[in-house]
Amino acid sequence: MLNQKARSFIVIMVIVALSALLLRTAIQKLLVYNIEQNQQVAQVNLKRLSIALENYAKDNKDVYPENIDMLTKNQPPYLERNYLTVSSVRGYEYDCPRLDSTGYNCSASPVNCRFTGKMTYMVSTGGLIITENCSKE
Numbered sequence: 001m002l003n004q005k006a007r008s009f010i011v012i013m014v015i016v017a018l019s020a021l022l023l024r025t026a027i028q029k030l031l032v033y034n035i036e037q038n039q040q041v042a043q044v045n046l047k048r049l050s051i052a053l054e055n056y057a058k059d060n061k062d063v064y065p066e067n068i069d070m071l072t073k074n075q076p077p078y079l080e081r082n083y084l085t086v087s088s089v090r091g092y093e094y095d096c097p098r099l100d101s102t103g104y105n106c107s108a109s110p111v112n113c114r115f116t117g118k119m120t121y122m123v124s125t126g127g128l129i130i131t132e133n134c135s136k137e
Helices: 002-059
Strands: 092-100 103-110 119-124 129-133
Touching: 002 092, 002 103, 002 119, 002 129
Parallel strands: none
Antiparallel strands: 092 103, 103 119, 119 129
C-alpha cells in the first residue's frame, strides 16, 4: 500500500512539473507576441506623427508647427491624438525634444525595456525612421 502511495505522489509531481513547463512556454510566447504588437503600434504611431508634421509643413510653406496642438486642433486635424501628452500608448512613450518651425526630432521609447518593447524608434525631419535596440541606451 505504501508503494502505491509513493507512486501516486511521483505521478502527481511529474504532472505538476509538466504543467509548469507548458505554462512557462505559453506565457513566454504571449509576452513575445505582446512586445511585437507594441513595437508595431509604436512604429505606426510615430509614422502618423511624422506624416502629420510633413503635411502641415507642406500646407504652410515649409514651416513646421511649434507644438503638437497645432496638428490636433486644426480643422480638419492633421493628427487625431496628441501622443506626447498621453503617459504611454501600448507600453511606449512619445517625445519630440526638437519641434520648431525648421523641423523636428521625435521618438518612441518603451516604458520598460525588454518588457513592453525591445526597440526605440526615432524620426526626424523628412520622415526617416531609425530603429535602435533600447538596451543600448
